Amino acid sequence: MDQLEIKNLTLAFGGIVALHQVTMKIRKGEIHAVIGPNGAGKTSLFNCISGVYKPMEGDIRYEENSILHKKPHQIASLGIARTFQNIELFRHMNVIDNLLLGRHHRFRSGPLSGVFFWGRALREEIKHRRKVEEVIDFLEIEKVRKKTVGTLPYGIQKRVELGRALSMEPKILLLDEPTSGMNVEETEDIARFVLDIKEELEVTVIMVEHDIAMVMDIADWITVLNFGSKIAEGTPFEIQTNPKVIEAYLGEGS
Amino acid sequence: MVIRSKTFRESYYEDIKLFQTVWIRVWIFLFLILLATLPLWGNPYVIYLINLSCIAVVAALGLNLLIGYTGQISLAHAAFIAIGAYTTAILSSKVGLPFWACLFASGGVAAAIGFGLGIPCLRLKGLYLAMATMSFGVVLENVLITWDKLTGGVRGINVAKISLFGYPLDSDSKIYYFLLVITVLVILGIKNLVRTRVGRAFIAIRDRDIAAEVMGVNITAYKVMAFTISSFVAGIAGGMYGYTMGYIHPEHFTLLLSIQYLAMIIVGGLGTILGSIFGAVFIILVPELIKGIARFSELLIPALKGKYNEEWNIAAFGLLIMIFLIFEAGGLHGIWGRIKTSFKNWPYTY
Numbered sequence: 001m002d003q004l005e006i007k008n009l010t011l012a013f014g015g016i017v018a019l020h021q022v023t024m025k026i027r028k029g030e031i032h033a034v035i036g037p038n039g040a041g042k043t044s045l046f047n048c049i050s051g052v053y054k055p056m057e058g059d060i061r062y063e064e065n066s067i068l069h070k071k072p073h074q075i076a077s078l079g080i081a082r083t084f085q086n087i088e089l090f091r092h093m094n095v096i097d098n099l100l101l102g103r104h105h106r107f108r109s110g111p112l113s114g115v116f117f118w119g120r121a122l123r124e125e126i127k128h129r130r131k132v133e134e135v136i137d138f139l140e141i142e143k144v145r146k147k148t149v150g151t152l153p154y155g156i157q158k159r160v161e162l163g164r165a166l167s168m169e170p171k172i173l174l175l176d177e178p179t180s181g182m183n184v185e186e187t188e189d190i191a192r193f194v195l196d197i198k199e200e201l202e203v204t205v206i207m208v209e210h211d212i213a214m215v216m217d218i219a220d221w222i223t224v225l226n227f228g229s230k231i232a233e234g235t236p237f238e239i240q241t242n243p244k245v246i247e248a249y250l251g252e253g254s
Numbered sequence: 255m256v257i258r259s260k261t262f263r264e265s266y267y268e269d270i271k272l273f274q275t276v277w278i279r280v281w282i283f284l285f286l287i288l289l290a291t292l293p294l295w296g297n298p299y300v301i302y303l304i305n306l307s308c309i310a311v312v313a314a315l316g317l318n319l320l321i322g323y324t325g326q327i328s329l330a331h332a333a334f335i336a337i338g339a340y341t342t343a344i345l346s347s348k349v350g351l352p353f354w355a356c357l358f359a360s361g362g363v364a365a366a367i368g369f370g371l372g373i374p375c376l377r378l379k380g381l382y383l384a385m386a387t388m389s390f391g392v393v394l395e396n397v398l399i400t401w402d403k404l405t406g407g408v409r410g411i412n413v414a415k416i417s418l419f420g421y422p423l424d425s426d427s428k429i430y431y432f433l434l435v436i437t438v439l440v441i442l443g444i445k446n447l448v449r450t451r452v453g454r455a456f457i458a459i460r461d462r463d464i465a466a467e468v469m470g471v472n473i474t475a476y477k478v479m480a481f482t483i484s485s486f487v488a489g490i491a492g493g494m495y496g497y498t499m500g501y502i503h504p505e506h507f508t509l510l511l512s513i514q515y516l517a518m519i520i521v522g523g524l525g526t527i528l529g530s531i532f533g534a535v536f537i538i539l540v541p542e543l544i545k546g547i548a549r550f551s552e553l554l555i556p557a558l559k560g561k562y563n564e565e566w567n568i569a570a571f572g573l574l575i576m577i578f579l580i581f582e583a584g585g586l587h588g589i590w591g592r593i594k595t596s597f598k599n600w601p602y603t604y
């Protein structure tokens with residue numbers, strides 16, 4: 001079943017066309033990789049899905065309904081979570097609070113019960129803390145749970161950001177270059193987590209990733225963007241042997 | 255999701271409790287006893303200064319919520335304090351409402367106007383927001399002066415005395431307890447607010463607003479909420495001020511007051527509760543300190559006689575803000591943190 005459907009999406013910044021007539025279908029429960037050279041429009045695509053950018057043309061449908069006119073926070077509460085290419089954590093909060101913030105839309109208590117810290121506010125804090133602790137377990141970041149995230153090493157911050165997205169208990173998880181700047185071991189850890197997210201948590205994953213070896217290993221389906229246009233899609237095997245893809249990558253000189 | 259068993263299941267509450275160690279609780283308890291018995295042995299002038307400090311602490315907490323926690327710069331704080339003070343003055347002296355109704359009304363009216371100001375300010379950030387809120391303060395000052403049928407204009411307006419079960423709080427040491435109780439309640443309330451859902455959303459907006467939105471925070475609603483709550487607290491502080499002074503005048507609430515509050519939270523520490531308290535007390539005491547130093551130097555050097563005036567205090571605020579911005583970005587709260595780590599668990603220092 002198609003959980004997310006992107007139809008003829010076009011986005012331009014002045015003269016720069018970031019996305020041109022992009023059409024994609026994301027099936028539930030799969031790992032869907034989006035690859036392409038720098039500037040291909042991958043991050044812009046994520047920004048359109050999460051409502052940060054408003055496309056000029058086209059449609060984005062989530063479980064059959066258009067989410068084009070929804071605000072980012074509404075899209076989040078529908079169950080679409082994401083991480084960012086450049087870490088966008090709340091630097092001055094500790095890990096637990098960053099993860100709790102991911103559960104923001106699942107809280108019901110307002111400012112008044114917060115002020116008194118009793119009843120619903122207190123119960124909710126404890127209930128969600130428990131959920132957050134599960135994510136901390138899952139990502140093996142117990143040791144840093146009370147550390148301020150700004151002080152943590154880069155690789156751990158990346159993991160905390162993944163944790164914040166997972167705390168939302170999303171249905172779809174968008175990962176923008178989850179392994180950028182990581183060494184081989186850290187990359188393997190992330191690959192393992194992404195597979196666990198798909199299999200144990202049954203979350204659909206859309207992943208922008210430059211590590212082609214990892215993509216070929218774990219992705220179920222791959223879309224290739226170049227200069228804002230989709231140039232190919234298919235299984236890892238089909239993509240590997242697609243002459244257009246090879247040309248786009250070699251043409252960039254990498 | 256695989257749930258591995260954890261031993262600290264029951265301890266999540268322990269983990270989020272307000273005063274975590276026994277010693278903190280003991281110290282706070284002793285400090286409160288000290289404060290509670292102060293009128294029995296304290297100097298009336300000290301009591302008067304503590305009264306002013308209480309008002310400043312409450313208002314500074316309100317401003318820190320908006321600037322320090324949510325990252326929305328405002329120079330309209332004095333205006334909201336004024337709205338609270340005038341609401342209390344009008345309702346207490348012209349309508350004759352009891353003090354608790356006046357205080358709630360002060361908070362409520364300030365909150366409603368803060369809500370109204372928050373909405374058009376949503377699109378503004380940083381300096382632009384500072385300018386817009388500053389203009390609001392100037393406009394309000396003029397309203398207070400020109401709408402003299404309601405506010406008394408430049409003649410000012412009297413505030414009726416609080417009467418508690420028919421017993422009037424007509425001296426500094428009597429109103430002291432009233433101010434102290436409200437201050438403690440506001441401190442606890444805001445502390446609770448910032449460590450729960452709403453506070454996290456405020457901090458998230460301050461640290462990374464786009465990420466906060468993508469994580470599910472309705473930043474429009476929360477920014478307006480920060481404005482509203484901050485104004486509510488400022489309004490309460492205004493009511494406290496009115497009752498303490500007994501008389502208010504538009505000149506008590508100029509831009510300079512807003513800047514003083516900015517100084518308090520910067521000197522104390524942005525985005526911290528303790529910092530708001532330290533900063534407020536500090537800035538209230540600084541003029542006294544300068545006055546004391548001036549008196550003392552007059553004795554030593556007769557040539558300095560009569561040179562002291564209020565302008566020195568303003569210069570001192572400027573200097574203090576500069577010193578703290580350059581040398582101690584964490585404010586007094588940062589210094590306190592370092593002292594605390596060297597004295598952890600005192601008197602049991604290991």
Ligand SMILES: Nc1ncnc2c1ncn2[C@@H]1O[C@H](COP(=O)(O)OP(=O)(O)O)[C@@H](O)[C@H]1O
Nearest residue numbers: 013016017018037038039040041042043044045
């Ligand atoms: N906010 C923006 N303003 C102007 N141009 C942008 C903006 N965001 C992206 N672009 C442009 O859109 C194109 C695609 O960028 P991006 O989506 O970041 O690519 P990728 O993530 O694939 O590297 C680039 O040419 C980039 O300069």
Ligand SMILES: [Mg+2]
Nearest residue numbers: 042043044085
């Ligand atoms: Mg990118």
